[in-house]
Amino acid sequence: MARILSFSIFRYNPGDPASAPRLDNFLLDESDRMTLFIALTRLREEQDASLQFDFCCRAGICGACGMVINGRPGLACHTKTKDLPKEITLLPLPGFDLVADLSVDTGKWFRAMYRRVESWVHTDKAFDPAAEEERMDNALAEQIYELERCIECGCCVSACGTSRMRPDFLGAAGLNRIARFMIDPRDERTDSDYFDLVGNDEGVFGCMGLLACEDICPKEIPLQDQLGILRRKMAFTAVKDIFRMKEKGKKK
């Protein structure tokens, strides 16, 4: 116990003309059961009130505090300092616009993603307040929930090789979102509709299969499986559509 932790933290405040990108060093005495949430809050209150970072729920639920912790993207709130060496380097997540220091604009990225994948239930049915709800098998409801557990922290995007080379890549989070609606019977979109959204190199065929997304996902969502299923389905849809087009051509 009683280690002195040595933090090396990326600093840059675009709102301050005098600020230049750099690493700042801080020393902090470690306390029992300390998390990076506690440590960073103390650094701001006790040593540098200008230090910027994002925490919200601080309970691993909201996804606000993704950052690169000693080289690995993760949630700062549920990282305990005792699991780290005494030298700790903190960097903002790459792949997102920088707000300042450790704070990045994940909100903007994810909102753009919802628009691209049309992240909502597509249906022609109008809600009838007087009617009983449509029935659903409980096992299916739980399966949908498994894919809905993504907290949009952005760690998978930051860890993704394709995203680094291709900024318009949907990333594991975006593809997982498609998979979530695909298995939901309330969404009336067909495989061809989904193919139009993600059947390209910015979508499901861009993935190089490095699978860091699955390795670092703080919610342990089975991203690798989803990607595989989605890819097979989309490839199959593509082939089907080619045949359908040929049929059409013959008729003409």
Place this chain on the structure above:
Amino acid sequence: MQTFHTDLLCVGAGLAGERVAIAAASAGFSAMCLSIVPARRSHSAAAQGGMQAALGNCAMGDGDDPDVHFADTVKGSDWGCDQEVARLFCDSAPIVMRELAAWGVPWNRVVAGRSSYFKGGAQFEKIEKKEKEGLITARAFGGTAKWRTCYTSDGTGHTVLYAMDNKAAQLGVPVHDRTEVIALIHDGENCLGAIARSLRNGELSAYLAKATLIATGGFGRIYRESTNAVINDGGGLISALDTGLVRLGNMEAVQFHPTGIVPTDILVTEGCRGDGGTLLDVNEERFMPEYEPEKAELASRDVVSRRMTEHMRRGLGVKSPYGDHLWLDIRHLGEKHIRSKLREVDEICKYFLGVDPVRQLIPVRPTQHYSMGGVRTDASGAAYGLAGLFSAGEAACWDLHGFNRLGGNSLAETVVAGMLVGQKTVEFLKGRQVNFSTAVIEDAVARQKDRIGRLIAKTDGKENVFSVKNRMHDAIMKGAGIFRNGTDLAACVDELQDTLDAARKVGLSTNGRGASPELTLALKIEGMVKLALCVAFGALKRTESRGSHSREDYPERNDRDWLVRTLASWPDGADLPLLEYESATEVFEILPGDRGYGGGAIIPMPPPAAPGEQGTPSGPAEQTATASTGSTGSAGSTGSAAAPPTQGRLAETGSPNTAGSPHAGADAAQGDK
């Protein structure tokens, strides 16, 4: 500076804010949400348990209906709730759950056949009906006669918020995230929108709206130890209070949960104790049976929290760098039970404490959890004091929860109130025309620029904003926690008044450029201290015990004198809030009685006279507590006599009758002219 125009401006993009925005957008109005975080990070996402709605689909919910739900809610509130609102809520909740299902929430569903469940550590069996298979199911929650809580595994708030935000995205409702409202724009009668500061670059914007909704959630962060997200600092309430016109209801009604973990104050579920877990002190000895021989650890939430506090006050808490705590022991439940039935607890211990609950003790203490109080509104969600201002969700005192809310009612309230207030807002917008005065807008902007300039230039002083926050935390944790008494509350009010003085002298230690977190806190610290004073002063004046408000010196629930709601407003330049009272409910479906749990003596209300006069109790309802400066002396005297000087002050600051109050009920306090 950018200026935005919209029909409806929602401050907050959690469940309540987005649901109201969706109602307006669906009716063809323009609606926009402002949020300090991306919408899906709103604290609604953290609610795990579920939403109460009397669907009655599952076997243990058989025979449930809105009447049973209503009775549970009124009893739970310790008769502090507005019964008209509770009725609206209970009747509408089932429809809301079905609508959410249509929008994509993967509710858990009824599985037909035999299955087992645990109660008090023992195993029982139930049989789900075949004809109900596939309908929305429910789980058990405290204080309910039936299993009524609809859920999606352990992520109900998360899935509902995601479905809601999907719907908002589909309708094209813009959400300006990282945008914090720092003041409302108003002309003394009408709310015209808000001034907001960007948390990306620090720039100010004006948002002009025909109607404005405050849906910023609770204000738990005025307490040092809170299960709330760090964003729940009462920002929306502060902007309302700063108008001097809007009233906050029942701010002294604050709920504490017995088992927040230490440090970080994350909640571990009541299920730990429900399944047989025990509480231990510094000597690793059980203490609850000593206080509560019958129920021990399974007494009600408020009772357990009180006993834990009492025990720590006796010096039997465990010292830690994060303050005193006690231990929760679930080791004897065994590895199999903990890793499966209490998986979530196991994970919280692993991730946030590095503790293995199979082998180690869990550090816990009672922790602030929920704000029953908030912007007082009528049943339509309209705030008292400013036309065109609405509120919904935890930020509002609508008042579904009275002095104690039931688990599962708060998450449901966000969407049910969102739907109902949304409908009323649409009706309001249909007839609404306002004149946006450039003078009023420019004045509002100039005031905020001036505040920011003074903080950066340290014009008013060099007080450190974090020190001020810590002082506020010290004062309120000590004086207005779980147990309250006149002496400690008077000292707390005193200390908070000194803290308020310090808050007004804050100056930045940094240059405040960009999204400066120091400036962000400095802009709201005075408001936070004012909220703390509303809590402490309201608690001091309420000389009874009701629900979560527990006075050691006034242990009875006093229906004769205190079946009323506290209304707090803040006259310009005052050092204390102005307190007024109105009857808790205009309508009585259920007259006050015993809750059936919790014990405690009751001073009964006089029998109702004529039906029309039912909701007008005597006593403090007619009175106004003092808001005169430096009056902690009189605050310490806990008598219910009103201070005469306030009459004049009330007239100066505008009585609610003349301030464009949208609701006749608002006038109850002044109705006895």
